[in-house]
Amino acid sequence: MQSTTENKKTPYASSRNACKLCAPLGASVVFKGIEGCVPMIHGSQGCATYIRRYMISHYKEPVDIASSNFSETTTIYGGNRNFIEGINNVIRQYSPQVIGIATTCLAETIGEDVNALVAEYKQANEENPLLPVFIHASTPSYQGSHMDGFHEAVYAAVATLADKNTKSGAHINLFPGFVSPADLRNLKEMLTVSGIEYVLLPDYSASLDNPFWKDYHLVPEGGTPLNHIRMTGGARASIEFGTILNKGALTGRIRKTKTITTAGEWLEEHCDVPNHRMRMPIGIDATDHFIETIETISGKKITEKYKLQRGRLVDSYIDGHKYVFGKKAIVIGDEDMVSGLVSFLSEIGIIPVIVASGGESGLLKEEIEAVVEDPSHIQVMNGADFESIREVIQETKPDLLIGSSKGYYIARELGIPLIRVGFPIHDRVGGPRMEHLFYSGAQQLFDRIVNALLEYKQEHSPIGYKYM
Ligand code: SF4
Structure with a gap:
């Protein structure tokens, strides 16, 4: 198996727009x-x-x-x-x-x-x-x-x-x-x-x-x-x-x-x-694992409502896969959050090309390799700042960026949609109400991603269209 590449940082005197908080x-x-x-x-x-x-x-x-x-x-x-x-x-x-x-x-x-x-x-x-x-x-x-x-x-x-x-x-x-x-x-x-x-x-x-x-x-x-x-x-x-x-x-x-x-x-x-x-229960696979674990420990079954949520999520993956399959994403955030997001993106067919975090564990590359089938196309950046991400991003020609509001200026420069997740969300209302976890969180993320890509396509279409 080919492995992910790990970004070697070019030397500079200080962090530039750090990709982590205090x-x-x-x-x-x-x-x-x-x-x-x-x-x-x-x-x-x-x-x-x-x-x-x-x-x-x-x-x-x-x-x-x-x-x-x-x-x-x-x-x-x-x-x-x-x-x-x-x-x-x-x-x-x-x-x-x-x-x-x-x-x-x-x-x-x-x-x-x-x-x-x-x-x-x-x-x-x-x-x-x-x-x-x-x-x-x-x-x-x-x-x-x-x-x-x-x-x-x-x-x-x-x-x-x-x-x-x-x-x-x-x-x-x-x-x-x-x-x-x-x-x-x-x-x-x-x-x-x-x-x-x-x-x-x-x-x-x-x-x-x-x-x-x-x-x-x-x-x-x-x-x-x-x-x-x-x-x-x-x-x-x-x-x-x-x-x-x-x-x-x-x-x-x-x-x-x-x-x-x-x-x-x-x-x-x-x-x-x-x-x-x-792993953070983002997406079907990780949520299934959480539910199996909690059912085993507690000896109780999670109620039917969540099976129905799972079923609807699978149905929506089928409806929307043609709009997301093969798209390339940049994922930026906390190490555990990005590892969960990469697992979710892999199950919906989006290719993460750059996975970056300000965390300095040195463990992120290993985690990413554990959650994707083919990690050879992924560049993992541990201890990254937003300027170093910006410098390597152009050549990857991404279709979308997934991360906090701090990724806005990169998404704007590239002219691609930013799917806001995690913390901080400074430039939108509803940060505390954004869901990420379990089937309902994956549903929200999936709908937001598909709709952002559709909106982008509509806006850049020379003729425009109303039906998908
Ligand atoms: S505690 Fe936080 S805000 Fe205070 S100096 Fe350290 S990094 Fe800066």
């Missing part, structure tokens, strides 16, 4: 998916502002993120005083159940020992009845992307709270990764109507996609309850969506000291909860 941003999304949690960025205020800016633009919701607001003095003498003042302010203003702390590049560089700061704070305030739970995710962006921050925060929540003595053996832990609120709602509905007990972490399906409020809610409703996170230690099994997760930290350019990096692994090691890891 690690505390990923952690903040997780913290917004924990009930009663207020995220606090330990570091400079600009970092919190950038994160809020991105999240507000995508989710179209108010997003409160506190900051310990480092200054020049803090950088030299340490952030102890700012940390205490920041925590006091957050408790006074929000009365949170949880404060999720993510450290910035600067706090990590000067070696802030957040665990010690938390321990000192708790000791000094042990009489305070409003003392929240603290979860700390170590998130230096120079050692990873938003995805590393995301998985680190899920890991930190579980490692802080999971209790082996809550053993009920009835429920399944689900760690879905960085997907949309709509994907989370679909997952919860599928399990609920099928009578399968679960703990979902994180769950920002409501907190980052609120109904209309008349009055401002300082801490939005929704999120995984704390007692559910404690119960992860007594689950029947865990399921993690994604095969790369933050494992790249062990195998790629970046090295971490710990060998266990995900929540599922931690629970397997400390609480004897078996961990099942699988």
Whole structure:
């Protein structure tokens, strides 16, 4: 079997329009998916502002993120005083159940020992009845992307709270990764109507996609309850969506000291909860695998509704295949998301010619080779930035680009459709309502892709046509 080619980067001094986001941003999304949690960025205020800016633009919701607001003095003498003042302010203003702390590049560089700061704070305030739970995710962006921050925060929540003595053996832990609120709602509905007990972490399906409020809610409703996170230690099994997760930290350019990096692994090691890891369930093949796995673990069948969804999806593949078969796509995004998308594209006959991610795991090429029959035509770019993608893209003559809004200027330059997926979607409404997972997500993606290609054809037809 011929293998994919791996892009060798031409040397240049810096990233140009990075194809990844900052690690505390990923952690903040997780913290917004924990009930009663207020995220606090330990570091400079600009970092919190950038994160809020991105999240507000995508989710179209108010997003409160506190900051310990480092200054020049803090950088030299340490952030102890700012940390205490920041925590006091957050408790006074929000009365949170949880404060999720993510450290910035600067706090990590000067070696802030957040665990010690938390321990000192708790000791000094042990009489305070409003003392929240603290979860700390170590998130230096120079050692990873938003995805590393995301998985680190899920890991930190579980490692802080999971209790082996809550053993009920009835429920399944689900760690879905960085997907949309709509994907989370679909997952919860599928399990609920099928009578399968679960703990979902994180769950920002409501907190980052609120109904209309008349009055401002300082801490939005929704999120995984704390007692559910404690119960992860007594689950029947865990399921993690994604095969790369933050494992790249062990195998790629970046090295971490710990060998266990995900929540599922931690629970397997400390609480004897078996961990099942699988590709993102995008498309029929990966969704079938998820459903088979969950049926086997739970001993329950997923309801008929989903078989009908699958049937309709197959029918639509038959109806639409002539419009997509043989088309060439560029796929850009998080490593696990692009690997899931490539698997889906392969089943509908679209040829991915460039698969690029800002993730630096070094594992992406192997993952792509595992999901396509003939990987010889695919150029895989790990640790890519948008300029390096742009430089190699022209010669591939793609028909469409699949990725976040950040791919817009490349799609515009090439004059091809951009199918917006993942995060961030800055230039459209509905990012939180976009589906990617399961049969319904594949249906949405398929319809959007076919219609974008048809629209392109209509617009570029010299005569125009009304019927397909
Ligand atoms: S300095 Fe680091 S933590 Fe702050 S916004 Fe930039 S990448 Fe994120």
